[in-house]
Amino acid sequence: MFKALLIERDDNGQRVGLSELREEQLPEGDVTVRVASSTLNYKDALAITGKAPVVRRFPMVPGIDFAGVVEHSDNPSFRSGDKVVLNGWGVGEVHWGGLSEVVRVKGEWLIRLEPSFSFSQAMSIGTAGYTAMLCVMALERHGLTPASGQVLVTGASGGVGSVAIAVLAKLGYEVAAVTGRTEEAQYLTKLGAKRILPRSDFSEPAKPLAREQWAGAVDVVGGYVLANVCASLKYRGVVTACGLAGDMTFPATVAPFILRGVTLAGIDSVMCPTDERREAWRRLGEDLDPTLLDSMVKRIAIEDAVKVSEQLIAGAVRGRVVVPVNDL
Structure with a gap:
């Protein structure tokens, strides 16, 4: 039993x-x-x-x-x-x-x-952290480096967002965190975020294009938040989309994609090939501060x-x- x-x-x-x-x-x-x-x-x-x-x-x-x-x-x-x-x-x-x-x-x-992780540590990372690492790897494949500029992380106080901030910060990126819970600013700063932005800044209908701010982004929210992120990416910026915590719609225009060459990269952690899974967990062993x-x-x-x-x-x-x- x-x-x-x-x-x-x-x-x-x-x-x-x-x-x-x-x-x-x-x-x-x-x-x-x-x-x-x-x-x-x-x-x-x-x-x-x-x-x-x-x-x-x-x-x-x-x-x-x-x-x-x-x-x-x-x-x-x-x-x-x-x-x-x-x-x-x-x-x-x-x-x-x-x-x-x-x-x-x-x-x-x-x-x-991974030998570097206990069972408890592995689940402290879990699917959320493994997904965050897949997002980081996708940003890298599209040419993002710390020299490219600031990286935005939405849903920052959640599981994916928390690990994404910690990994990106350790890799040398300047991270801006978007959260609906601004009382978590100290927590997000400890993980490595340099800026804390309220979700309300991203929650209204998006303009076709906004001021260029972000070289890359990790989005777990969807909806207006994702549309606003895309509209404010720099030329040839890339955003990885891995969640729908806010909305599964995408109320945007094609303007960022055809005028700024922006890339929207979908991240699927469920059916991800085994070799990529192993690499994500290997990277987590190197690029995430276990403390x-x-x-x-x-x-x-x-x-x-x-x-x-x-x-x-x-x-x-x-x-x-x-x-x-x-x-x-």
Whole structure:
């Protein structure tokens, strides 16, 4: 038997609670992992609260990522005792996820834990931090360097934004942070932000073009915020879009793209190829100051995930939410 957070749905609606399950109930897969730590992400919160149709099969164990130890493997790439991490691949949406003491998944979805990280540190980074690193790598591929100019990070006090600021600052970029929670200015400055801007500056309908300010940007908000960011990018600037915390629309014009050569680069962390995942985690081991992780993290018990999901949806949670599961 093992414990897991289970989402069930019937004609009376959706129910979520901690359940005792049997290992024979686990879904198909060739690797069984005992979970040391998981997280609560924005997507998990949407699934748990039912505020968006994230879950496509019921019953479902949420949790889009986890870190743990392989207990059994029929996959030649892994063996018992290996320390592994999983991000995405539809886990927590169509396949039981990481808010569980035990998981069973396809080995091709796993990568080995970087030796420099503990399980807790890996989940302090989690899918949000891994996504932030994919954004930074994309900015670099498009030619951005610290000499290019300021880089803007929206949704700055959230998980992706927090790690993006910390990584960019360590790499030598001058970072400006956009947040709807200006009371978090001290926290954002500690991560490395040089300027703190209120989200209200970006929340009105965008002009086709605005004053050129940013060489690059990481956006997790979408909507008017993303449109305003694009309108104010410098010539040949690039913005990586990885979220829709504000809105999934994009009410913009083509002006920044055809008059300034701006690039809008989409970042998908769910189905990202394995080699790129490994590189992102390797880079995190080099380019993220691990001493900053504790300031980014709120740790909760698995049974508190429902309550904290509501807070996360409301934008009332700073940084990352880590869920310790087993003491490994």
